[in-house]
Amino acid sequence: MKKLIILLLILPIVSCVRVEDLSYDGIESVQVQSVGTSQTAIDLFVRASNGSGTNLTVARAELTLEKGDRTLVQARVDEKVKLPRKFDGTVRVPVNVRFEGGMLGAIGVMSTLSRGVQGTTVSGVVVARAGLMRKKYVIEDMETERFLRQFGIKLSDILQNIDL
Numbered sequence: 001m002k003k004l005i006i007l008l009l010i011l012p013i014v015s016c017v018r019v020e021d022l023s024y025d026g027i028e029s030v031q032v033q034s035v036g037t038s039q040t041a042i043d044l045f046v047r048a049s050n051g052s053g054t055n056l057t058v059a060r061a062e063l064t065l066e067k068g069d070r071t072l073v074q075a076r077v078d079e080k081v082k083l084p085r086k087f088d089g090t091v092r093v094p095v096n097v098r099f100e101g102g103m104l105g106a107i108g109v110m111s112t113l114s115r116g117v118q119g120t121t122v123s124g125v126v127v128a129r130a131g132l133m134r135k136k137y138v139i140e141d142m143e144t145e146r147f148l149r150q151f152g153i154k155l156s157d158i159l160q161n162i163d164l
Contacts, residue, residue, distance in 0.1 A: 021050060021051040021052035022048070022049070022050055022051070022052070022056070022083070023048065023049045023051075024046060024047070024048050024153070025046075025047035025048065025049070026046070026047050026153075026154075027044060027045070027046055027047075027153075028045040028046060028047050028090050029045045030042055030043070030044055030045070031043045031045070033094075037102045037103060038098060038102055039096055039097065039098045040096070040097045040098075040099070040106075041094070041095070041096050041097075042094075042095050042097060043092050043093070043094050043095070044092070044093040044094075044095055045090050045091070045092055045093075046090065046091055046093060047089070047090055048083060048087075048089075048090075048091050049087060049088040049089075050083040050084065050085060050086065050087045050088075051086065051088075052085060052086075052130075053085050053086065054085050054130050054131045055082060055083070055084050055085050055130070055131070056082070056083040056085075056128065056129070056130050057080050057081065057082050057083070057128065057129045057130075058077060058080065058081040058083075058126060058127070058128050059080055059127045059128065059129055059134070060077065060078065060125070060126070060127045061075075061076065061077040061124070061125070061126045061127070062074070062075070062076050062077075062124045062125050062126075063075045063076075063122055063123070063124035063126075063139070064122070064123050064124055065109070065120055065121075065122055065144065066120065066121050066122075066123065066141075067112065067119055067120045067121075068119070070100070071100045072099070072100060072105070072108070072109045072112065072120070073097060073098065073099050073100065073105075073106075073109050074097070074098045074100075075095050075096070075097050075098075076095070076096045076097075076098075077093060077094065077095055077096075078094075078096065079094050081093050081094075113155065116155070117143075117144035117145050117148070117155060118145070120143075120144040121141045121142060121143055121144060122139055122141075122142050122143075122144050122147040123139055123140055123141055123142070124138075124139050125137065125138055125139070126139070
């Protein structure tokens with residue numbers, strides 16, 4: 001019993017992933033899987049690395065882009081996205097995108113983004129797992145520009161990969 005308690009205390013320490021061990025190096029490509037009137041499925045291929053000795057898994061992610069009190073688009077990752085330990089390469093991220101207002105809403109969002117992200121915010125939840133540890137990150141009304149900068153994402157890269 002004593003060994004089990006020690007093991008439970010040590011495992012969280014051993015399985016920690018430092019932010020410095022992770023990097024996002026841009027969007028490599030975007031592939032549209034399906035287009036519907038209410039939802040579009042895309043695969044994002046991102047260059048990323050995990051220099052830690054622990055596997056990292058994004059179990060679930062839901063993000064909403066809003067302008068004022070109006071929802072523009074919602075993005076959801078339902079499949080687990082794995083970033084293996086000591087990994088440096090391309091990761092597929094399957095995303096389901098729902099534009100408010102259907103196809104007309106999509107055109108409006110693209111028009112808004114082509115002029116920049118001023119006045120827009122991101123909210124949502126990301127659930128990640130590293131080793132045996134699970135963490136839920138909540139994002140509340142973060143300015144989109146700050147959100148993109150925090151993850152090293154450039155709006156121009158996104159627009160370029162969706163041909164705007």
